Amino acid sequence: MREITYREALREALIEEMKRDERVFILGEDVAIYGGAYKVTDGLYKMFGEDRVKDTPISEAAIAGLATGAALTGMRPIAEIMYIDFSTQATDQMVNQAAKMRYMFGGKSKVPMVLRTQGGAGRGIAAHHSQSLEAWYVHMPGLYVVMPATPYDAKGLLKSSIRDDNPIVFIEHKMLYGMKGEVPEEEYLIPLGKGEIKREGEDVTIIAYSRMLHVALEAAEALEKEGVSCEVIDPRTLKPLDMDLIADSVRKTNKAVVVSEGYRYCGMAAEIVTRIIEECFDDLDAPVKRITTPDVPIPMSPVLEEEAIPSAKKVIQAVQEIL
Amino acid sequence: MPFKETKEELLSLLKQMLEIRYFEEKVWELLARNIIKGASHVYMGEEAVAVGAISVIREDDYITSTHRGHGHCLAKGGKLKYMLAELCGKATGYCKGRGGSMHIADVTKGNLGATGIVASNIPVATGAGYAIKLRGTDQVCLCFFGDGATNNGVFHESLNMASLWKLPVIYIIENNLYGMSVSVERASAVQELYKKGCAYNIPGEAVDGMDVIAVREATRKAVEKARKGGGPTLLECRTYRYQGHSRSDPRGVYRTKEEENYWRKRDPIQSFWKRLIAEGVATEEELRKIEEEVEEETNEAEKFALESPYPPVEELDKDVYVVK
Known part of the structure; x- marks a missing residue:
């Protein structure tokens, strides 16, 4: 079987899902022209246009909130928060809005969005760029949290997350982007909740x-x-x-x-x-x-x-x- | 200036404002009787803002509401009985009793929700605007929030994005002069809040929020512009919250009786009522009849809410997730 990197696996998942469903779009800091701080969205804006791969101002709260509002009104956004350390600025939108809307409004709405981010230490970039903050998000009713460790899992789980109707915090690890592993050419999904x-x-x-x-x-x-x-x-x-x-x-x-x-x-x-x-x-x-x-x-x-x-x-x- | 609206439209505006007023008075009474538990933020005095603004949008347009959201819910198609049931925590309420006053919304009518966290719906409205832009429709989103919200970070982040990307969102400040107890004077470095749009190149306008027609006109212009791709507008509707922030608020410690009386003399319902008669749109009798209907409707809503069942406890954790 072919081997590709964790980064390439994630990128493939994004491309496949964006081709499959035109409601899927990406927004975040440096995701378009730059291709993402860790190059996961490299070249995507050329494939899908600037509106579907949107460079945003440095406004994490509004990135997460905008994704929430777009999801609530029928789109399937993928919001990238460059480092999970920065996601603290987006936490209110995730935990008080995205996570709770369905329940709070009587089960009549859904917020199908993915907050893609990455965390973890290993690069010597200190206390604001190296944390593992998954516990804050698993704590919250209404959110799912996904943390893949291999290229195969990264691709299959990202595709499932994009198709899921719940708000999902999808946490990658900065030290894994270059890791290679077997990923089949043909499409596959990994169900959420299966270890x-x-x-x-x-x-x-x-x-x-x-x-x-x-x-x-x-x-x-x-x-x-x-x-x-x-x-x-x-x-x-x-x-x-x-x-x-x-x-x-x-x-x-x-x-x-x-x-x-x-x-x-x-x-x-x-x-x-x-x-x-x-x-x-x-x-x-x-x-x-x-x-x-x-x-x-x-x-x-x-x-x-x-x-x-x-x-x-x-x-x-x-x-x-x-x- | 003479009315542009038909008689039917004008009477509908009056009726909606009366419905909100009667509803809120009923809520106040039920709070006092301890039938409604928890906090309820009532909209008495501010009726012209929600009714005027929402009257110019379509059913397929969106709104986001505030933590004082009863008026927006009604104006966006809400029915008194389901609203009151919601406030009473009953299964028949719009949110099955889970939301109560601060989360009241009929999301099936394009009301994206009231929020307990000041300002936090502003990015959500901005996202609805971005979704509209991606779909290429001519819908709009009205985003309501209070004066206090303009001091919050997400207000600024959202206005910047909306202007940058020309999103069809109309940001409507309900400036009722106080964020709970702190006056605009003591909370905002800029007193004329509509001017805050200039930092983001968003045109702003101050509007008499006690005049339903003025709110309607200003919103209409902003909506027409937004539908044509002209981007966002910031409207500052100057209004007044008759009651305290919530029932436990003594209000006398931070504002005067004189100030309250000044605003009550400008009551949006009474002034519109008088104008309808003065301009020969309707007779006092016709208007009384509408008020009686509203009173009746409110009493029926109370009966419905009180007789409705509470949600079954087995449903405690239903709808936390979408389960396939």
Whole structure:
């Protein structure tokens, strides 16, 4: 099968969906002529015209709000927020308008929009360009949150997100754009709410998403050499969460480690750990571990940045502690 | 200036303003009796703005409302009984009782919703305008908000985009002089709020918000321009909120009786009523008859709302998501 990058996979998904449905359009900062800060929308404005691939002023709240209003009136917008760190400016529009309109107005409306953004550390660009803020969006009734880790998942999940009738926060990872992986030429979709076992194993379940999937897989590879068999699960969508897949695995291995690049307090890892305890308490042979970024802003210095985010070494250590 | 409107149109304007006034008085009464719970922001005194502006748009046009949204809901085709049921939290309300006063809207009529967060509907209206532009229709969106909203960031972000892309949105400031208790004088560096459009090259106009015909005329011009691709307009309708921000607001601490009386003397309904008679459009008797109809309708709405069931608790989490 052909291999393409995560970036190319996302771009293909956008092109296919824009060709398929003329209600789909893109807006955001530097998405048109520049092609997106991470080049995901490169050349699209030439294919679809300036109105459907719209460069906006630096106005994150209005970008998200405009997408909400357009979705509410029959379009299917994709709003790009260049860094998830900037999405805080758009949060009111997402959590108070897009997320709640359907419910608040008696189920008579829908807001089919995707807020595409990217997060994560790794480039030494410090506290305003490196965060993992997914926990803020999963917290909110009415939003779905999708975080693909591979080119294949990125394409299939972005296409499904664009076709879904709910407002979706689609979070890419800046360190994955250049990663290559198998993506078929023919069309496919990945349903929201379906995780995947990325590596089968017997002794411990590691749950990880976005870039942390690759950290978990690296740890699993190293642990294999020590005779420890890890099952690695990527939920792929944080909401809806494929808890059945996670619980089935934990019932088999009786041990779990959750890896998230988000901050520790009330983060996604805390949610998954809680769900495991709620649903699998009697199956657990050891405390559930979580590896997260500590309660600290992401620093610029490469040494400190690396120390801040979860690593394979920390995952290995956590697994060893509960074996 | 003589009326351009037909008698039927004029009487319809009066009737809608009366409906809002009677509705709000009923709401005030039901709040006092603790039948309506929570907060209700009433529109008494501001009726000419919603009625005048919405009277010149079509059914397929959009509006966005404010956190004081009962008047816009009615003017955009809402019926008193479903509105009152909504305020009472009943299953028969427009939002099945989930929204209440601050989220009242019949979205099926192009009302994109009232909002509890001041200013936050301004980008939503701008998005409706962008959708219209992409579809290439000649629809428009009327975006209502209060004076306080003009100090919020999204007002500025949205006006900039709307002007840049010539979106068919008419931004209507309901300047009732106070954002809750803080006067425009104390909140805005620019006192004549329509002038805020100039930063974005949007023409602005001050309008007598107590005169339904003046609001209608100003909106009509702005709508005609927007339909032809001429872009947005900023209208500042100067009006007054008779009651406090909400029922718990004592109002005397930040405004005077004299000021209240000044505005009450300019009451949009009474002045229009007098003008209709003075210009020979209708007799006092005809107008009384309309008022009696409205009173009757309001009483029926009350009966309907009070007799309606509450939503079933099993539906607590229904409609959070679109589920296929």
